[in-house]
Amino acid sequence: xxxxxxxxxxxxxxxxxxxxxxxxxxxxxxxxxxxxxxxxxxxxxxxxxxxxxxxxxxxxxxxxxxxxxxxxxxxxxxxxxxxxxxxxxxxxxxxxxxxxxxxxxxxxxxxxxxxxxxxxxxxxxxxxxxxxxxxxxxxxxxxxxxxxxxxxxxxxxxxxxxxxxxxxxxxxxxxxxxxxxxxxxxxxxxxxxxxxxxxxxxxxxxxxxxxxxxxxxxxxxxxxxxxxxxxxxxxxxxxxxxxxxxxxxxxxxxxxxxxxxx
Amino acid sequence: xxxxxxxxxxxxxxxxxxxxxxxxxxxxxxxxxxxxxxxxxxxxxxxxxxxxxxxxxxxxxxxxxxxxxxxxxxxxxxxxxxxxxxxxxxxxxxxxxxxxxxxxxxxxxxxxxxxxxxxxxxxxxxxxxxxxxxxxxxxxxxxxxxxxxxxxxxxxxxxxxxxxxxxxxxxxxxxxxxxxxxxxxxxxxxxxxxxxxxxxxxxxxxxxxxxxxxxxxxxxxxxxxxxxxxxxxxxxxxxxxxxxxxxxxxxxxxxxxxxxxxxxxxxxxxxxxxxxxxxxxxxxxxxxxxxxxx
Numbered sequence: 001x002x003x004x005x006x007x008x009x010x011x012x013x014x015x016x017x018x019x020x021x022x023x024x025x026x027x028x029x030x031x032x033x034x035x036x037x038x039x040x041x042x043x044x045x046x047x048x049x050x051x052x053x054x055x056x057x058x059x060x061x062x063x064x065x066x067x068x069x070x071x072x073x074x075x076x077x078x079x080x081x082x083x084x085x086x087x088x089x090x091x092x093x094x095x096x097x098x099x100x101x102x103x104x105x106x107x108x109x110x111x112x113x114x115x116x117x118x119x120x121x122x123x124x125x126x127x128x129x130x131x132x133x134x135x136x137x138x139x140x141x142x143x144x145x146x147x148x149x150x151x152x153x154x155x156x157x158x159x160x161x162x163x164x165x166x167x168x169x170x171x172x173x174x175x176x177x178x179x180x181x182x183x184x185x186x187x188x189x190x191x192x193x194x195x196x197x198x199x200x201x202x203x204x205x206x207x208x209x210x211x212x213x214x215x216x217x218x219x220x221x222x223x224x225x226x227x228x229x230x231x232x233x234x235x236x237x238x239x240x241x242x243x244x245x246x247x248x249x250x251x252x253x254x255x256x257x258x259x260x261x262x
Numbered sequence: 263x264x265x266x267x268x269x270x271x272x273x274x275x276x277x278x279x280x281x282x283x284x285x286x287x288x289x290x291x292x293x294x295x296x297x298x299x300x301x302x303x304x305x306x307x308x309x310x311x312x313x314x315x316x317x318x319x320x321x322x323x324x325x326x327x328x329x330x331x332x333x334x335x336x337x338x339x340x341x342x343x344x345x346x347x348x349x350x351x352x353x354x355x356x357x358x359x360x361x362x363x364x365x366x367x368x369x370x371x372x373x374x375x376x377x378x379x380x381x382x383x384x385x386x387x388x389x390x391x392x393x394x395x396x397x398x399x400x401x402x403x404x405x406x407x408x409x410x411x412x413x414x415x416x417x418x419x420x421x422x423x424x425x426x427x428x429x430x431x432x433x434x435x436x437x438x439x440x441x442x443x444x445x446x447x448x449x450x451x452x453x454x455x456x457x458x459x460x461x462x463x464x465x466x467x468x469x470x471x472x473x474x475x476x477x478x479x480x481x482x483x484x485x486x487x488x489x490x491x492x493x494x495x496x497x498x499x500x501x502x503x504x505x506x507x508x509x510x511x512x513x514x515x516x517x518x519x520x521x522x523x524x525x526x527x528x529x530x531x532x533x534x535x536x537x538x539x540x541x542x543x544x545x546x547x548x549x550x551x552x553x554x555x556x
Contacts (some may be wrong), residue, residue, distance in 0.1 A: 021376055023472040029290065029337070029339060029341055030339065030341045030342060058545070060312065067418075068291075068341050068342050070289070070290035070291050070292070070341050071291065071495075071502070072292055072439065072495040072502070073501070075292075075497065076438060077343075077437065083440070083441065083445075084289070084441075084442045084443050084446075085369055085372075085443065085445075085446050086363060088365045088366065088369040089369070092365055092366045092384075092385075093366075094368070095383075101275045117390075118353075118490075122355035122362065122390075122394045123356060123359070123394075124354070124355075125353060125354055127287070127350075128345065128349065128350045128353035128354050128360075129343075129345065130335075130337050130338055130339035130345065130346070131316075131335040131336055131337040131338060131362055132336070132337070132362055132363070132364040132365075132391065133316055133336055133337035133364065133365055134364070134388070135364070135367070136364040136365070136389045137364065137365060137366055137385075137387060139387075140385070140387035140388065140389075141385075141387075151428065163360075163362075163386070163390050163394070164390045165389050165390065165391065166362050167387055167388040167389060170388055176388075179386075179388040179409045179410070180385075180386065180388075180409055181387065181388060198411050199543065201294060203276075208390050234356065
């Protein structure tokens with residue numbers, strides 16, 4: 001029996017399970033969990049996953065341990081790197097080129113819009129975040145995207161993001177399509193408390209499954225909007241011994257996920 | 263006979279006037295033009311308008327040293343070390359004017375600058391960016407059923423500061439790794455200043471001319487600055503100095519602490535004194551080969 005999975009390991013495994021072979025995915029910076037998910041999926045059901053990291057434009061870097069996606073060592077171990085202006089075109093203009101993106105955020109709202117820019121007013125923010133970079137286009141143009149948050153509280157799960165830099169379902173309903181964006185948008189939001197998707201018509205966030213030992217009450221308390229609950233959501237299926245063993249032996253040998261996201 | 267473009271680091275920045283629009287090359291912890299940034303701080307530059315490629319310590323240090331009136335922010339981050347400390351402090355106090363741009367905004371803006379066009383069209387992705395930077399984004403007319411478009415204003419830096427690995431005296435600049443946004447920034451900038459870790463002969467340049475990303479005609483000044491990207495990576499020559507980046511973040515907790523950092527590493531330190539302060543054994547350990555060692 002493998003040791004109990006850490007939060008970071010669980011999130012990586014849950015993301016990896018949702019990836020199909022042959023898909024094309026882009027991840028952002030500061031993306032240990034996202035990177036682990038991609039390389040784990042390549043070890044499991046998706047050996048021909050093609051993934052690229054926004055910051056470096058590097059394709060399929062695989063090491064047996066995690067490195068910052070801004071780290072030159074990832075550039076060195078990639079199959080190719082792309083000139084960034086070309087990369088920007090690749091991300092930003094070829095509608096639906098990517099199958100999906102995996103992102104994190106300062107805030108996510110009821111309709112899956114995300115914010116990595118500021119908390120509060122942009123002109124005098126309470127928290128100044130890193131900025132938008134490719135997130136506008138990734139959320140706006142990828143066929144689907146995932147939002148992975150390592151905290152779940154009322155400052156992260158907000159009714160409306162303070163600065164919309166990554167369009168999800170905009171104002172809900174069909175507003176994303178009315179904005180002229182291609183269909184798709186946020187597919188899953190993952191947090192320590194559970195996995196969340198979006199109700200088909202309203203496009204409001206709903207509980208898909210709950211982490212073991214967590215109550216619906218806890219999720220409601222930690223979410224600053226009315227989250228949709230239909231019936232009794234199941235408990236999230238935790239990583240198997242096999243998934244954990246692959247992750248620890250071939251993807252995260254140094255145990256960074258356990259150390260950084262216990 | 264072509265005149266040599268090699269100048270000292272202080273000469274290179276001497277003619278950058280206060281209030282200039284200064285673009286910064288590299289990418290997050292790669293090839294930040296730090297020797298040039300430190301020289302600009304030593305010179306006492308004021309009221310600069312920064313246009314940084316997605317970066318880290320280069321824009322952050324200039325902001326922390328009080329050289330900056332406004333900055334474009336595509337992405338300014340310290341990644342695993344947290345939010346950019348001085349950028350954060352100055353933006354949160356309201357003192358620093360920040361123009362948030364996204365990838366299409368900066369790439370389209372630089373392209374417009376390069377082509378001498380007033381703007382480039384980009385798709386309207388429904389973000390709040392135009393609301394907070396109307397100088398950079400405005401709606402373009404579209405007919406019903408057509409895709410919604412924005413104009414992004416041309417980005418035309420007065421000067422850009424870049425760091426690459428090697429160049430010759432004529433200003434042929436070679437990147438021994440990804441050039442990131444450097445070539446585009448150089449093409450859009452009125453004046454191009456490049457620091458390199460080493461000067462090589464033109465014969466060396468010719469032997470691997472596919473590495474020349476900036477031909478000499480595009481470059482105005484070359485500065486020889488060994489470890490000139492420290493504490494960030496200079497691809498294929500040395501890795502980023504994580505210990506120093508951590509020290510920098512720790513030293514940026516407040517204005518007073520950061521002033522001590524600047525006194526020690528920037529204001530009272532020439533480029534060689536800076537390297538001495540970092541230490542020879544530390545620098546030697548950053549040299550990369552196959553780096554999967556630790």
